[in-house]
Amino acid sequence: MHGQSPALWKSLGVSKAFKPTLKIIKDIAKARQQQPKHFTATLRQTLPALYREVTQVFFDRLEHEILSLPKKTLKRINAQTLIEHFELPTSFRSLFNNSYAKHPRMTDLNIFGLLDQVTFPALATLVIGGASFAGSQVLYANRDFLNDLAEDLQEGQHSKRVLWLTDSFSDANGVSSVLQSTLAHVQAHELPIDMLICHPTQEAQAHLHVLKPMKSFSIPSLSEQTLYIPDMLEVQTLFEVGGYDRIICSTELVMGLIALYLKKAFSVPTYFYMHTDWNEFFKRSAALDAQSSDRLRRLLRFFYQQYDGLFVLNSDHKAWLASDAMDFPIERLYSTQHWIDARYVEAGVQRGAKPPGKTLLFAGRISREKGVLDLPGIFAAIKTLHPDAQLLIAGKGPALKKLQKRMPDACYLGWVEKDKLASLYLQADLLLLPSRFDTFGCVVLEAMATGLPVVAYNVKGPKDIIQHGINSFTAENATEMAQIVCQYLHWEPQARQTLQKGAQRRETDYRASDIMSQLLSDIGL
Structure with missing residues (x-):
């Protein structure tokens, strides 16, 4: 210098x-x-x-x-060990404590x-x-004062525009579908929102900024998702040049930390959109013990409390965040919803042409937290009364081989693209959703829009959508789910049609324009 x-x-x-x-x-x-x-x-x-x-x-x-x-060390680097050793004070103290350093769970x-x-x-x-x-x-330390002054003078107001950060836009899952639908709505209505992602191959488009990653990380034992690291100075320049004055973030990983960086650097309100209940996810997928579960809860609480507001997708999740366990102010919790593509509504017109049958469907990620390992028992119970019942499995995931071994008589379709999913729903008579993890359940709404009733567990997400016996069904456990399916397969065609029409009417309560208008209002736009 x-x-x-x-x-x-x-x-x-x-x-x-x-x-x-x-x-x-x-x-x-x-x-x-x-x-x-x-x-x-x-x-x-x-x-x-x-x-x-x-x-x-x-x-x-x-x-x-x-x-x-060493390979044995990499295999031990999983969700549980990371959560156990994440808190820095404990980890650094362990460096000087021989008895703790020899603990069998410590890595090499x-x-x-x-x-x-x-x-x-x-x-x-x-x-x-x-x-x-x-x-x-x-x-930007005096942003609030300058904004108030500009309002008083009616001159020099800062543009009111949102930058929406996410790591999941290009993934092949329900969250990415929601984000892509959101972007399409933003583009169609020219809303004051731009999305920012970091990805090596995704093409930029209107209202979508794409930064090339400086580095990518993928550790198979931790997750199927690759982490892309952007250039922070490039992010900072984009935010400043773009004239953004507030932030929404919808992933806790890299972009979650970047959102908090921008919040502090530019003194802007920052909101988090909760697609996933990580507390429930790790409870069901990583078999955390009580101590690790409590540590995860405290880590999540610290992270979420850095945001000015949280958008949540179901009433149970909202109540948990407002409870003493998470201690997030209720007035900063905002309820929101998803909506579905019009193709499912259009496909529903053809529902009446299908004769009643006994085809069951599961569509989604084939993983432990999605409850797929309940399906073999459920299907076996159904086949005792309906031996001609058929179960279609659409999706892929880490539990696929285990599921195929336990339930070889199902029909496995692999990953089904969105443009073919509506016609698949039309082939089925009931959708089974044994997940206790979904924060919303887009698959529930998609199926119902085509006139396909759903049988789901009576848990957050699906229970906010389903009106039991009016448009679909909820069950408390696998035994009850099998019983409901067996009873429904005995229903007369007219009774089935009444439930199917109720399912289609429920979809009309979830409109993109209403949902996005409320979201913009909640963040002050």
């Missing part, structure tokens, strides 16, 4: 990984010497490049250290070796990124 280029002997001692960084530093020094009047402009151009280089080195070294771990990760490899690039990243963060924080 003082215009002094690194000495030759220092340059020769720089490792290959830092050669591009050294070149940028030399360019900065040269600019200070030869073009002092333009030095500030040069810094604006070179500092982002310097940040990218040192951050890339940091993530490369971090990845190298993780992948260098060499903390000091890892720190030795990443300390310098991490420090350089923090210095450069921190300077940018501090600059924005100072510049």
Whole structure:
């Protein structure tokens, strides 16, 4: 910064990984010497490049250290071990406590070796990124005062526009379908919302910003999802240039942390849209013990309390967040809903042409938390009274092989694309949903729109949609679900048609324009 280029002997001692960084530093020094009047402009151009280089080195070294771990250690890095050892004070104390360090659940990760490899690039990243963060924080510290002044003067008002951050837009699951439907509605109605994702192949489009990742991480033992890390300075520039004045975030991972960074840097209100109940997810998929469950709850509580408001999709989840366990102010909890694509409503017109049958359907992710391992027992009970019943399984997931082994007489269709799902619903007579995990249940609404009644557990999400016996059914357990299915398969065609019409009417209570208008109102737009 003082215009002094690194000495030759220092340059020769720089490792290959830092050669591009050294070149940028030399360019900065040269600019200070030869073009002092333009030095500030040069810094604006070179500092982002310097940040990218040192951050890339940091993530490369971090990845190298993780992948260098023994295979047995990588296998033990799962949800439970991460939750057990996430809290830093406990973890760092364990480094100096031999008895704790020998605990069989501890990993073989060499903390000091890892720190030795990443300390310098991490420090350089923090210095450069921190300077940018501090600059924005100072510049926008009086945002509220300036906004009020602009309103009084009726001049110079800041644009009212939302940046919606998510990690899940390009995934093949229910959350990504909801986000894509939301974007389509935003585009069709030119709403003041833009989405921001980080992805290597997704194409940008109207109201959708796509940043290329600096680095990606994928640890198979933890999740099927790949984590993409964006350039934070690029995110910050996009937010400032775009004139955004509030944030919605709908994933807790990378974008969740970035949303909180932007909140602090630009002094803007930030809201979280809760697609997933992670407390319930880990309870059912990771078999957490009581201590780990409590630690997860406290981590989630700390994270969510950083936001100015939470959007929730069912009444049970809202009550839990407002309870003493999570202690989130009830006035900052906003109820919202999903809606479905018009193709399902249009397909429902053909429902009357199908003669009554005994075809059952499960559609969704084939995983433990979705309750799919209840299906073998349910289907076996149904076949004792209806041996000609057929069960179609549409989807893929980590429990597929186990399900096929336990229930070989079902018909497995694999992943069914959205444009073919409506016709699949028309082939079925009942949809089975043995999940106790869904926060909403788009599959419930999709099926009902086509006139396909649903049998779901009486839990959050589905129970807010289903009116038992009027448009579909709820059951308390697997035995009751099988009993309801057996009874329905005995129904006369006219009784079935009455329930099917009730299912189709329920869909009309979930309209995109009403849902989005309420959401915008809740965030002050």
